[in-house]
Amino acid sequence: MKMKIFSGPTFLITVHLIYLITIPRVYSSLPLPLYAPELFLECLDAQPADPGSRNSRAAVIPTDSSFSTNLMRAVRNLRFASASTRKPEAIVAAVTETHIRATISCCKHLNLELKVRSGGHDYEGFSYTSPVPFVILDMYNFDKVDINLKDETAWIQSGASLGELYYNIAKTSKVHAFPAGVCPKVGAGGHFSGGGFGNLLRKYGLSIDHIIDAQIMDADGKVYRDRRSMGEDVFWAIRGGGGGSYGVILAWKLKLVRVPENVTVFKLERTVEEGVIDLVHKWQQVAPVIDKDLFIRLEIKPVYRRTTSKCKTKTINVSFIGMFLGSPERLLNIMNKRFPELYLREPDCMVKKWIDSVVFWAEYPENAPLEILLEKISVNESYWKRTSDFVQTPISKRGIAKIFQTMIYHSPLPRRVWMQWNPWGGRMAEIASDETPFPHRAGNVFMIEHFMNWYAPGNELEEAFLAISRSFKMAMTPFVSKNPREAFLNYRDVDIGITTPGYNATFEKAKVYGEKYFQGNYLRLFQVKARFDPTNFFRSQQGIPVLE
Structure with a gap:
């Protein structure tokens, strides 16, 4: 040398x-x-x-x-x-x-x-x-989006945001969309490699169910320009198995989906005092089996309720947030038959272009220009912990009441412990659990995302909030999936298991978190990893390992 x-x-x-x-x-x-x-x-x-x-x-x-x-x-x-x-x-x-x-x-x-x-x-x-x-x-600068309406596809580089994807689709077509998340600033690379979940889930499934090609660079710097060159096993693995365990994803090819030119959205709020426990119980029976065009998310938060001019008590507020691929008339007809207890009425329904519904779900100002979807840098970030759960048996009214009481107990101030419940069913129940690495398909009623936010730094404060988050997660154990307690890869959680700092993980060590994220698909991911990245160059604390 x-x-x-x-x-x-x-x-x-x-x-x-x-x-x-x-x-x-x-x-x-x-x-x-x-x-x-x-x-x-x-x-x-x-x-x-x-x-x-x-x-x-x-x-x-x-x-x-x-x-x-x-x-x-x-x-x-x-x-x-x-x-x-x-x-x-x-x-x-x-x-x-x-x-x-x-x-x-x-x-x-x-x-x-x-x-x-x-x-x-x-x-x-x-x-x-x-x-x-x-x-x-x-990958911030790898953000090109190319829309091809002739074959209803799009190529998107992995550094582009979902907002950039949605904006470019809307500039090209009024009747096309893509099923992905509701946060426009999320990067395509990680979102798609983990599964990709959003409010079109019941109609169209996950993002990965509509990814038809990809480009990836391996640990030797070789670029595979399509699924044929990388091999179907690698293409299978990177769509929901965490692309970062295999190489650098350069771009994805997406199959766009059709949506009506106008969609309907709504947001209704109910409290315990207004009978929300009964409504949540009914939601479990209805939301996963109702018309595929309808997605109703629950956002469950502890809030203060004024009882007198001087006194306030805590209660639980539940927001019913709906996305319907159709007109208010058809939506009301469905809801009056299947969920009349929610009392959805025409003034509650907002008719929007699909791209305007993206702005609504992102909780941007209603009159904000569409260019707001192109913003990638966030401000006013906070300190937080997120976790996930899957529910496979509807929770009883008594169980819901207990969960609400536990939320209030674990929230010394409003909106510290809160949740989103997202209904499954529809297209999700029609896709086999091994079609992609994402296994959480049929048999699930809904998915939970747990939230814990705080707004000041400090190790002691962080440990206190993490302890509250873990305690509440433990309290949810009787109501969620078991053996294993399943988790969503896009909602990473180190508490379900990690490898050692050296990452010399064995199959069995990584299986602790691997089976929770991937269930029976973990073994196949392990085998793909051994072939495509045998030196374990692409590694992390929750990556797919190779044999020592």
Whole structure:
């Protein structure tokens, strides 16, 4: 090996790089020199580059003035923005595939873990944090969306947001949509690789049920331009099995779905004093089996209720939030027959273009311009914990009352512990559990997302709120799925199990969380991983492992 590897490095840096390249590569925390970021930049510029450019121009390191801005622009959970949180050695905001390939190569040479971030919404911060030295590959600039109405498809790069996808669809067609999440700032890369869930679920299923092709780069920098070249097993795995366990997803090809030019939405609020326990009980019987065009989410929150001019007590407020692919007249006809107790009336129904319903569900101002969907950087972020559950047997009225009492007990102030209940059924019950890695199909009545938010930093405060969140989750045990207690990969939760910091996980160790996310599909994911990423370069605390 020639000693002069880079243009102009010091002798010490050159010798240290040679040492790192030639030692056996293991995935534990190796001591890195204080100048590791500079060493990483030197390595980037030693790799093949695009004409007239240097790879390091796409990177920032902690000594750069823009480092904090680049790090924080996609940190959605402030729990992972504290001074004690390990920071990356570098952030590469890739503009071309060459930048991605160089980043992979240098992370391998320097034994740095690679974290791929599209929108930064990973609930446990896995896309931008690590307990070992790491680099963030930020896909922020990979945000192109191409709509083809001739075959009703779209190619979307993994750094594009759902809002950008929805905006581009609406600019092209009034009668097309895509079934995905209701938060416009979520990045396509992570959302689709985890499943992709939204309010078109009962009509069309998940996002992954409408992904028909993809492009991925492997640990050797090879790009597979379609499902045929990567193999059907890999294409199966990345649609719901967590694409980050296999490679860098560059883009997805989507099959668009049809929606009416006008849809109907509504939001009704009821409290315990207004008989909401009976309504929630009835909702379980109706929402999963009602017309596929109708999706009714429950948002359940503890609130204060004024009893006298001086006194307030806590109660539970439930919002019934509806999305209907049709007219108010047809919606009211369905509801009057199947759920008259909710007392939905014509003034409650809002007729909107599909793209305007996106703005409604995102809780943006009603008169906001559609360009608000293109905003990718969030403000006013908070500290939070999210978890998930699946319910397979309707909960009794007594059980609902107990849950509400427990919510009030665990909420010293309003809206700390709250939930969303999302009905299953419809198309979800028609898709086999092994059609994709996402197994939670038929047999589920609804899915729960648990929320805990707080608004000030501090380790003691964080531990107190996490304890409340875990205690409430434990209290929900009698009402949710069992053996295993299932969980949704898009709603990452470290409490259901993680691997060790070195990530030398065995099949059995990772099975603790693998079966909760994937049930019987976990074994097949493990087998695909062994073939496509045998060195376990793409790894995380809840990744798919390879044999030791």
